[in-house]
Amino acid sequence: xxxxxxxxxxxxxxxxxxxxxxxxxxxxxxxxxxxxxxxxxxxxxxxxxxxxxxxxxxxxxxxxxxxxxxxxxxxxxxxxxxxxxxxxxxxxxxxxxxxxxxxx
Numbered sequence: 001x002x003x004x005x006x007x008x009x010x011x012x013x014x015x016x017x018x019x020x021x022x023x024x025x026x027x028x029x030x031x032x033x034x035x036x037x038x039x040x041x042x043x044x045x046x047x048x049x050x051x052x053x054x055x056x057x058x059x060x061x062x063x064x065x066x067x068x069x070x071x072x073x074x075x076x077x078x079x080x081x082x083x084x085x086x087x088x089x090x091x092x093x094x095x096x097x098x099x100x101x102x103x104x
Contacts, residue, residue, distance in 0.1 A: 021058030022083045023067070028056040030074045030081075044073050 031041055038052040045052070045066065054060050055070075071078045 016061070017058070019082065020061065023062070023081050024056045024058035026081045026083065027052075027070060027074070030076060031056070034074055036073075041070070041073060045069055 031038070038049045038056070042049040042052045047066075055062060055066075067078060067081060071081055074081075
């Protein structure tokens with residue numbers, strides 16, 4: 001990957017199964033580190049605790065806006081969740097938010 005990759009390209013150009021497993025491991029370890037339960041994360045995301053469990057297990061898919069919300073809740077950059085150094089991914093000129101993702 002080049003320095004010019006954006007978050008959408010990372011999702012489109014990476015093996016999805018491996019990507020979600022890596023993201024899940026990071027969500028799990030950061031959640032524990034921050035002292036959150038799956039239920040607390042679920043409530044903040046507006047999903048069930050079972051869905052958070054699926055995210056942590058790397059099962060299924062996740063909307064990009066959910067990934068952004070998770071990074072905000074966990075107090076880290078999105079790049080940390082997807083195992084990419086900040087210098088390898090550009091989030092673009094605009095600041096990403098849940099609303100800006102839905103408009104695209």
